[in-house]
Amino acid sequence: MKIAVGLSGGVDSSVAALLLKDEGHEVVGVTMKLWREGRYRGGERDACYGPHEAEDIDRAADLARSLGIGYQVFDCSEEYEKAIVGYFRETSLKGLTPNPCVMCNAAMKFGLLPRMARKSGLAFDRFATGHYARIVRTDEGRLAVCRAADKKKDQSYFLYRLSQQQLSETIFPLGGLTKVEVRQMAAARGLAAADREDSQDFYSGDKRELIGAAEREGDIVDMSGKVVGRHTGFWNFTVGQRKGIGVFGPEPHYVIRLDACHNRVVVGSRKEAFATAFRVADLRWMGACERTDAIVCRVKIRSTGDPMGPVALRQGVCTAEGDGLFGVAPGQSAVFYDADDRIVCGGIIA
Numbered sequence: 001m002k003i004a005v006g007l008s009g010g011v012d013s014s015v016a017a018l019l020l021k022d023e024g025h026e027v028v029g030v031t032m033k034l035w036r037e038g039r040y041r042g043g044e045r046d047a048c049y050g051p052h053e054a055e056d057i058d059r060a061a062d063l064a065r066s067l068g069i070g071y072q073v074f075d076c077s078e079e080y081e082k083a084i085v086g087y088f089r090e091t092s093l094k095g096l097t098p099n100p101c102v103m104c105n106a107a108m109k110f111g112l113l114p115r116m117a118r119k120s121g122l123a124f125d126r127f128a129t130g131h132y133a134r135i136v137r138t139d140e141g142r143l144a145v146c147r148a149a150d151k152k153k154d155q156s157y158f159l160y161r162l163s164q165q166q167l168s169e170t171i172f173p174l175g176g177l178t179k180v181e182v183r184q185m186a187a188a189r190g191l192a193a194a195d196r197e198d199s200q201d202f203y204s205g206d207k208r209e210l211i212g213a214a215e216r217e218g219d220i221v222d223m224s225g226k227v228v229g230r231h232t233g234f235w236n237f238t239v240g241q242r243k244g245i246g247v248f249g250p251e252p253h254y255v256i257r258l259d260a261c262h263n264r265v266v267v268g269s270r271k272e273a274f275a276t277a278f279r280v281a282d283l284r285w286m287g288a289c290e291r292t293d294a295i296v297c298r299v300k301i302r303s304t305g306d307p308m309g310p311v312a313l314r315q316g317v318c319t320a321e322g323d324g325l326f327g328v329a330p331g332q333s334a335v336f337y338d339a340d341d342r343i344v345c346g347g348i349i350a
Contacts, residue, residue: 301333
């Protein structure tokens, strides 16, 4: 089988390519070039979007040479600026919490990149990445992303927007492995990326660069509307945040809501940061066909941690038992899982 592997220069995509090559597949490496020189400053740490991209590409090219596979780089920087950076900017300025990695996976990594590769004349049967996730078939005959064997590294949350067509053409070689095993494999084969640290964020610099808004002073208010502090831009805060708010008192304060219309940041107690119900927009059904009756499942409202629940989802409204869920942030994704860790559907918290 001919397989194109998305190479980032890191250990995960390196081992993914290695495993597929060892299985006898005809493998070629492909990389998205995203960074536009002179557009933003970026930062020192490594990230998907930053000024160290050239070094990542060099590492990916070295890996391809060491494995004896072909390698091509595709310039996706203009499209990334519009689709992902533009989304991040617009969402932040609406008082929402963006999730650029979710959007990038569906639109860029599993969308634009394989399309550009095929358009260039590169023929392949499947597209593979180093994501920690698995693809399974559900009882309804649909394909679904399932949580990885390594629950701490599981990346299924970021993949819920992939279509059935995308899933049918995708392979996740690392889904049944742990990160420790992947690093051990890389070290045993002498791969340069074996000890390389993981990239932790999508942008390496100050995200205010991407937003590009001038400081705008406003009030920080409690749940009763009483002014308890000042801010210089509501987009610098996120729902559920406790540290760095700049409000002090006998009890910790948490960001409850970002009020873009009135240029306010609303804070409250930890108890007030829980929600027992929230709406989900733009639902994408994956492991199940779209349903209008209530389904009982578990949910992740942020990328870290395990799915929580049980919760009930009916016609775009999620309700949780007991105290509810902490830090439900409009703009973030809510991803719903069944009892077997398969994604049922997901959408944007409204």
